[in-house]
Amino acid sequence: MAEKKIFAGPRVKRIRASLDLTQTAMAEALGISPSYLNLIERNQRPLTVQLLLKLATVYKVDLDELQGEAAGAVGHLREIFADPLLAGEVPGEHELVELADAAPNAATALVKLYRAYKEQTARLSDLAALLAQEGHETTLSGARLPMDEVRGTLERRANFFARIEDAAEAFHARLAPGDDLSGALKAWLRSEHGIAVRLLPVEAMPNLRRRYDRHSMRLFLSDRLSPFDQTRELAMEAVLLSIGADIATELDGLGLDGDEARRIARFELARYAAHALMMPYGAFLSAALRNRYDIDLLRSRFAVSFEQAANRLTTLARPGSTGVPFFLVEMDHAGNVLRLAGAQGFPRTRFGGLCPKLNIHSAFAQPAQLLVDRVEMPDGGGFLTVSRTLKGPQMPFSERVRRSAVLIGCDIAHRDEVVYGAAATATIPVGTACRLCERRGCLSRAEPPLTRPLGLDEMVTGLSAFDFQ
Template identity: 70%
Template sequence: MAENKIFAGARVRRIRNGLSLTQTAMAEALGISPSYLNLIERNQRPLTVQLLLKLASVYKVDLDELQGEASGSVAQLREMFADPLLAGELPGDQELIEVAEAAPNAATGILKLYRAYREQSSRLKDLSGLLSGQGHMAALSDARLPMDEVREVFENRPHYFARIDEAAEAFHAQLSATEDSAAALKDWLRKEHGLTVRALPVHVMPDLRRRFDRHSMRLFLSERLSLQDQLREIAMEAAQIAFPEAIAADLDQLAFSTSEARRIGRFELARYAAHAIMMPYGAFHSAALRAKYDLDVLSARFRVSFEQAANRLVTLQRPGVSAVAFFLMEIDHAGHRLRKAGAQGFPQARFGGNCPKLNIHATFSQAGQILADRVEIFGGGEFLVLARTIDGPRANFQERIRRTAILIGCDAAHAPETVYGEVPIATVAGGTACRLCERQGCLARAEPPVTRPLGLDEMVTGLSAFDFQ
């Protein structure tokens, strides 16, 4: 210790400031002059062995805290300043050490900001590809999040999982013959596995939808959930107990690259399995054909929500027993796309789903009402689209409810096969997305197309703020 000089001015200053002491007060307690303490805090004098021991005894300071270096922060700061954007800014490591020593919290904040910059930079690399790919999703960078990978996999494949559907039908046949699916599932869980289900009030479980206590073998559900959503949570638990092998087999086919993506994928497949139990494929397929895909009728017949029936409708693609190929999209008030699914993969190239004229945006002003349109896409393609809002868990007083909107659609050629095609409905002239659409005179245009030059004639003003040639 006598051979190695210890310069720890910043740490001594932090100790003093933390105790709200003046230099005079601390110097008096340590038996040194205020001017000498000032030199120590400015790293112009090292700490002696006697001062180290005095600091430890008077202020109960850990000696390791005074002798150690912020090596971890220095290494991370060194890596940050090796970035080409910052290379050459510092001649050596001395300033990095001073920053890490004198202001460790600020150093941590700088590192967090740099990591956020790197992540956003990686995620924006493919922006030009997304805008110019005529609606096709470009390959994302290696830095994508696990949730991004899961969404890409589920959105670009047929939304039908044969093993899960077959296992769910077989399991449903074992349940008690009753119209109350929730009662039948609860009875099976209790008799076969000693598991009971209980709904808890909001103040007991304020932040969770569900919680499974393995010790007491109880499944707790939030009272915020509707009866249909509670049923889905019960069915998810039953599916993972009754046929985990089928879920695992279909999960393996998706070949996720990380364990986190696989965990999220397993949850999505459990959700799919719950719908398959609540609405067995054969029975739901027959009912859908007879009802001409009337979602209100299907919701009432199977005692499920509109959202659950719509989700099940897009899965009816069993070979030899298929139905109209529906696709689905869900967004929130701000226009964030939360989910996409489709029997043949979401028809991104022809439909897109980003046009502001779609009825999914208008439905927020008519909550709970189904809006039906025919959408004629610029460049080819016509679709029948239905949209309706769905409400999330029940909110407390003065808490805003979580409301999203679902769009479910199919090729307009299949409209006569549905109840929604039996009456005349409006035809909307839309597009895949404003940046890819060249429709002239569109009142709803929000961005200019990337494929055409802007019109800059000062003598002529078009209907849109983004006139183009």
């Protein structure tokens, strides 16, 4: 069997330097020539098994240290050079391996520096939020991905698009779908555009929700989707064809930079338009007022999902015909925020949405149950919040179910207008986010506040892991 060749020159050189040995002295101890050791240290000759054993015996070297590939350091370096600021700087992973191998201390320093940079970026972002909360305009911004630009733009503005609402209502009136919007959309696609709709099994379309084949004029939908989501996909295709000009006009008004950001925003506006078609504004607002914003009654009335009805409640901001100004947060079980929206823009500075005491986090322990809370902010303001888990597309037995949770809320001043108000008896003290919250003794605190120095008193231990002065 051929010997395994191990090139570990820089590591052998570090061992020699740490012992303050010359090449001649180390070569003599290993029973090789100085010139051969020189070639080994320059990675021009491999370390054989015999030499590995000799190094381990003479210098008590850990063989794993010599044979390893510094995989941990390479992984950290790979993360650093995946940052958009450094993308394209390193042509291949071999350079990362060489850096981790030849200069491990420098690689470790680079990792520490990058982590400090990310930490400072996060602190500046939180500080900007704090300043904005206090009414100070900031210009702190960094390089953002197109998705970040779109999300930021949509979160800051009211979740209402007048041209799309008017056009969707008019389109709904022309369709006259009665109680079968899905059937009416299929018939309209066939008669007006010659598009046939087919439902495909998972094995035929494993990674897609919807696909339009221009050549065969067929729209394929995945049977992973619930009937409500299938209807939304049909509605999205229909509104892009029927009211595309109105969607384009609203898209231009967002002032986005770059084609990718515009493409993402166009999808979001098409999704908005689909909801407007499935739940026409006038009829939906009337039903919402009549049922005191009971989401389960609304979803039954319009044959939509809980998530679709909840999203629609955040859009009731038509001038002269408004509803309760709801806002919405959707996140996954790991705490990743998937969506923020509000009838007046998402109230990030007043509500935040990242406090671990919010009932959206508790919802994952009680799937499909409605959790209602009255929460109080540090400044005395209050909100009524309703949370519930959402189930994603149907998964086969071998895959893990995708579940997220949605929190829909409104100012506590609207409590008597909403059916859930009477259920919110206790008041839960929360904050916008741990780094901006100065509540003392909070058992849920995950990070220290930016605004206070830590209380490093060895004689006193508080309830929180991050006590502060």
